[in-house]
Amino acid sequence: MRVADYRAGFVGLVGLPNAGKSTLTNLLVGEKVSIVTAKAQTTRQRVSGVVTMEQGQIVLVDAPGVISADQTQGLNTYLQGELVDLIEESDALLLVLQRELLDLNAVRAMIDRVERAAKPWAVVVTKMDLKLGQPELQELMEGFRHRGIPVFELALLKLKANSPEVRALKLALLELLPESPAPLYDPELYTTQSQRQLAAELIREQCFSLLHQEIPYGIAVRVLRFIEDDGPVVKVYAEILVNKDNHKGIVVGKGADMVRRIGSQARQELEKILGRKVFLDLHVAVKKDWVKNPGIMKELGYVISTK
Numbered sequence: 001m002r003v004a005d006y007r008a009g010f011v012g013l014v015g016l017p018n019a020g021k022s023t024l025t026n027l028l029v030g031e032k033v034s035i036v037t038a039k040a041q042t043t044r045q046r047v048s049g050v051v052t053m054e055q056g057q058i059v060l061v062d063a064p065g066v067i068s069a070d071q072t073q074g075l076n077t078y079l080q081g082e083l084v085d086l087i088e089e090s091d092a093l094l095l096v097l098q099r100e101l102l103d104l105n106a107v108r109a110m111i112d113r114v115e116r117a118a119k120p121w122a123v124v125v126t127k128m129d130l131k132l133g134q135p136e137l138q139e140l141m142e143g144f145r146h147r148g149i150p151v152f153e154l155a156l157l158k159l160k161a162n163s164p165e166v167r168a169l170k171l172a173l174l175e176l177l178p179e180s181p182a183p184l185y186d187p188e189l190y191t192t193q194s195q196r197q198l199a200a201e202l203i204r205e206q207c208f209s210l211l212h213q214e215i216p217y218g219i220a221v222r223v224l225r226f227i228e229d230d231g232p233v234v235k236v237y238a239e240i241l242v243n244k245d246n247h248k249g250i251v252v253g254k255g256a257d258m259v260r261r262i263g264s265q266a267r268q269e270l271e272k273i274l275g276r277k278v279f280l281d282l283h284v285a286v287k288k289d290w291v292k293n294p295g296i297m298k299e300l301g302y303v304i305s306t307k
């Protein structure tokens with residue numbers, strides 16, 4: 001292989017909340033790098049998944065979904081900033097649409113944003129196992145194919161990292177990337193996220209799965225200590241922050257039942273990924289209105305975009 005054939009770069013995933021961006025990232029990487037829940041607006045920070053192949057390296061950047069412009073306060077402003085940065089900083093974009101089109105206008109606005117970025121792009125339509133396809137989506141895809149934009153229609157939950165469809169998608173993504181003399185990251189690496197960040201995300205994932213209504217949206221997780229070189233067990237001390245006084249009791253639960261369930265499930269997930277036993281110490285604290293406070297958000301790692 002000539003060196004000039006090697007390609008490497010960043011592919012930004014753009015889609016509405018709940019479209020399957022994080023599921024797709026994990027599938028392409030073959031490891032869990034990004035948390036997935038049935039609720040919209042799960043992903044808050046960019047998470048990278050590194051796919052290293054013989055022909056090149058794809059750095060997938062999973063990001064918050066595009067949300068409507070009327071929700072531009074606090075955390076939502078931050079989420080939209082993440083998306084603007086993502087589009088600007090990526091070498092190529094991957095538009096992720098779900099088969100059941102919930103809001104055609106939002107989809108059109110998003111396509112418009114992707115087109116305006118004037119970068120190479122491809123499309124994945126997820127949830128092809130669902131029988132709720134809409135004719136408008138079919139027309140859009142035909143239009144894309146006609147223009148030579150790669151379109152992949154996939155039932156993500158039925159695929160494995162080594163499925164032929166997944167391999168074909170990786171090769172198509174590689175084609176969108178610039179030539180590069182070398183990989184961008186160590187080929188052994190599959191995410192740039194630290195284990196500490198991953199632990200915080202896995203706890204947040206269980207909050208989304210186990211808590212209802214608006215509660216998980218007001219939650220942030222902070223890992224206070226992550227100790228891995230002190231015996232066979234990894235020790236994690238973490239805090240769930242809620243933004244309202246009356247949410248604390250709900251997250252703690254009767255007899256601390258809820259926080260115990262969150263902790264136990266997050267611990268099991270972390271053990272699977274680390275391949276080691278984990279001790280998880282989890283507390284709940286109130287940080288009033290953190291979702292509206294830029295100072296606290298910054299402290300929690302939600303750095304406000306300056307662009």
Ligand SMILES: Nc1nc2c(ncn2[C@@H]2O[C@H](COP(=O)(O)OP(=O)(O)OP(=O)(O)O)[C@@H](O)[C@H]2O)c(=O)[nH]1
Nearest residue numbers: 017018019020021022023038041042043065127156
């Ligand atoms: N049936 C079906 N469900 C899917 C498919 N892909 C993803 N899902 C489900 O859709 C839900 C949302 O998936 P995520 O990967 O979290 O979506 P996301 O785009 O990252 O969402 P945000 O982070 O909230 O923007 C989860 O419950 C997934 O299991 C698919 O191909 N078929």
Ligand SMILES: [Mg+2]
Nearest residue numbers: 021022042043
């Ligand atoms: Mg996500």
